[in-house]
Amino acid sequence: MTTDTRPVRPRRTTRQPSRLVTNLVLIVGAAATALPFFWMIFSALKPRSEAVAYPPRLLPAEPTLEFVRYLFTTLDFGRYLVNTLVVVAIGFVGLLLMAMAGYAFAKFQFRGRGLLFALVLSTMMIPVQVTMIPTYLILARIGLTNTLVGIALPTLVSAFSIFLFRQFMTTIPDEVLEAARIDGAGEIRIFLSLVLPMSGPILAVQTVLTFIAGWNSFLWPLVIAGDQSRYTLSVGLALLNQQVATNPSLQMAGAAVMVVPILVVFVIFQRYIVQGFTLSGLK
Amino acid sequence: MTVLAPPRLQAPPVTRPSRRHRGGWVPYAFVAPAMVVLVAFAVLPILVAGVVSTTDMDISGLADPSSVSFVGLENYRRLVADPQFWNALRTTGAFTVVGVPVIVVASLAVALLLHRSGGRLASTLRAFYFLPAITAIVAVALVWGYLYNSQFGLLNYLLSLVGLGPVPWLSDPTWARFSVGLVAVWRATGLNIIIFLAALQGIPHEYDEAAQLDGATELQRTRRITVPLLRFAIFFVTVTTVISWLQFFDEPYVLTQGGPNDATTSISLYIYEQGFRYNQFGFASAGSLVLFVIIAVVTVVQLRLRGSDDH
Numbered sequence: 001m002t003t004d005t006r007p008v009r010p011r012r013t014t015r016q017p018s019r020l021v022t023n024l025v026l027i028v029g030a031a032a033t034a035l036p037f038f039w040m041i042f043s044a045l046k047p048r049s050e051a052v053a054y055p056p057r058l059l060p061a062e063p064t065l066e067f068v069r070y071l072f073t074t075l076d077f078g079r080y081l082v083n084t085l086v087v088v089a090i091g092f093v094g095l096l097l098m099a100m101a102g103y104a105f106a107k108f109q110f111r112g113r114g115l116l117f118a119l120v121l122s123t124m125m126i127p128v129q130v131t132m133i134p135t136y137l138i139l140a141r142i143g144l145t146n147t148l149v150g151i152a153l154p155t156l157v158s159a160f161s162i163f164l165f166r167q168f169m170t171t172i173p174d175e176v177l178e179a180a181r182i183d184g185a186g187e188i189r190i191f192l193s194l195v196l197p198m199s200g201p202i203l204a205v206q207t208v209l210t211f212i213a214g215w216n217s218f219l220w221p222l223v224i225a226g227d228q229s230r231y232t233l234s235v236g237l238a239l240l241n242q243q244v245a246t247n248p249s250l251q252m253a254g255a256a257v258m259v260v261p262i263l264v265v266f267v268i269f270q271r272y273i274v275q276g277f278t279l280s281g282l283k
Numbered sequence: 284m285t286v287l288a289p290p291r292l293q294a295p296p297v298t299r300p301s302r303r304h305r306g307g308w309v310p311y312a313f314v315a316p317a318m319v320v321l322v323a324f325a326v327l328p329i330l331v332a333g334v335v336s337t338t339d340m341d342i343s344g345l346a347d348p349s350s351v352s353f354v355g356l357e358n359y360r361r362l363v364a365d366p367q368f369w370n371a372l373r374t375t376g377a378f379t380v381v382g383v384p385v386i387v388v389a390s391l392a393v394a395l396l397l398h399r400s401g402g403r404l405a406s407t408l409r410a411f412y413f414l415p416a417i418t419a420i421v422a423v424a425l426v427w428g429y430l431y432n433s434q435f436g437l438l439n440y441l442l443s444l445v446g447l448g449p450v451p452w453l454s455d456p457t458w459a460r461f462s463v464g465l466v467a468v469w470r471a472t473g474l475n476i477i478i479f480l481a482a483l484q485g486i487p488h489e490y491d492e493a494a495q496l497d498g499a500t501e502l503q504r505t506r507r508i509t510v511p512l513l514r515f516a517i518f519f520v521t522v523t524t525v526i527s528w529l530q531f532f533d534e535p536y537v538l539t540q541g542g543p544n545d546a547t548t549s550i551s552l553y554i555y556e557q558g559f560r561y562n563q564f565g566f567a568s569a570g571s572l573v574l575f576v577i578i579a580v581v582t583v584v585q586l587r588l589r590g591s592d593d594h
Binding site: 018019022023025026027029030031033034036037039040043051052053054055056094097098100101103104105107108109110113116119120123125126127128129130131132133134135137138140153154155156157159162174177178181187191212215216218223233234235237238240241248251252254255258259262263266267270273 | 303305310316321322331393400404419420427435469477526530532555574
């Protein structure tokens with residue numbers, strides 16, 4: 001037996017059990033983290049009597065979709081869903097604006113570029129509590145309170161997204177753009193049919209994040225939506241919050257309607273989200 | 284706490300400006316729409332907040348601007364004299380002091396374990412840990428409110444199985460702080476775990492292998508090699524976590540509305556209540572600017588400390 005192989009070999013065997021412990025700890029932690037989600041979904045399927053029963057049982061004995069139906073028939077969740085999708089769609093307009101700005105910062109030389117980009121970055125430090133009241137006053141002044149556009153506008157453009165677009169788009173070779181210009185392509189066409197297709201990964205990340213942010217947004221819908229016809233899912237759900245003691249099944253059904261689509265989007269696009277944080281230069 | 288957009292972490296790659304295209308008016312046209320929105324909803328509000336904070340603007344002033352009058356620094360004087368403001372400040376401070384280490388240590392620990400485990404299982408579990416970060420706060424409030432419920436809540440039932448409880452999760456002031464803090468920690472760790480994992484992937488294997496050949500145990504390697512190499516990520520997560528605790532709002536707003544007895548009223552919640560429940564826009568703007576200054580000072584101090592640590 002030679003001494004130089006010794007440090008590696010025996011270690012392998014002693015490491016096996018501790019790897020098992022690592023995985024066990026991780027599984028228990030993940031289960032505890034996900035417990036509220038399982039509890040939400042199972043409770044959404046319980047009749048009311050089971051949801052308020054003590055001791056509680058994890059699985060519904062007589063599963064029912066009664067309360068999911070109730071949300072969309074008796075309550076107005078269908079409308080809230082449409083409103084939420086409209087807010088999300090307006091968010092995608094913002095995505096286009098941010099991609100355009102990122103492209104200009106990355107690929108053009110123009111007077112005031114450094115100053116404007118510094119301005120963009122500095123807005124990242126402004127907390128929402130400071131802008132909340134003034135933004136409300138500004139929206140009231142231009143008559144956009146109680147509109148879906150008013151709900152989407154304050155968060156339409158994020159400095160961080162512009163920054164990410166810029167970071168990614170600097171990697172597009174100048175030669176490609178120059179060649180297109182020499183071929184006589186217009187600037188808008190270059191952007192739409194050359195730059196955007198070459199920015200696939202960053203667009204994927206931003207699309208997922210924009211969807212999640214718009215779908216989940218709560219503060220602005222709460223402040224801006226005055227009457228029920230403008231409510232989004234999150235505001236409609238907040239109304240259910242006021243009946244905590246009365247009907248947990250209905251509340252969990254509402255929460256599930258809000259959360260399950262996000263879970264699906266997340267599971268499908270998970271790797272892009274992780275990639276997004278790697279792209280941001282976090283190594 | 285909301286998912287924070289991490290600020291820029293590295294200097295942007297240096298590109299040769301000479302190769303950039305001079306497009307005349309074109310770049311301005313591309314930048315303008317986004318800049319207009321950004322100026323209208325980020326830059327202009329700061330200026331408006333400054334002006335409004337020196338007035339007695341309220342809901343009637345909104346309808347009829349001529350009824351608003353200039354009051355100088357009166358709002359700031361009232362703020363300093365308000366015991367509720369100081370209470371909210373102390374509460375926020377307590378949450379920050381306890382919450383920051385908990386979040387940083389918990390997410391670092393999970394990230395190290397996930398990294399060590401590697402493979403398919405780890406990437407599946409990673410998704411579980413990340414889920415709370417992308418869940419709507421209103422849904423979080425409903426589900427946790429149900430879990431915490433004193434009559435038929437799951438948590439008290441689980442505690443009773445091991446002979447503990449019942450715990451007054453949201454009705455006792457001290458427990459209420461713990462309960463909203465727990466939800467905040469649950470929501471905040473996912474994003475930080477992803478950040479630490481990205482950083483861990485950037486560490487070359489050679490360091491670890493060299494130390495292993497020298498006979499260092501795994502715990503020693505983690506403490507003396509991995510964690511020090513994560514210094515920048517730890518610093519970044521600490522700074523963003525401090526900021527998000529200083530802005531702590533969502534969890535107490537939806538779970539306790541600041542109660543019981545203002546035990547969970549953070550400074551952000553206090554400002555929101557003054558502004559949108561009592562419609563004192565001028566007074567609330569003064570409070571929000573004070574919060575802004577506190578956040579800016581705390582962040583700059585941390586950046587300075589970090590700077591001196593490097594030399």
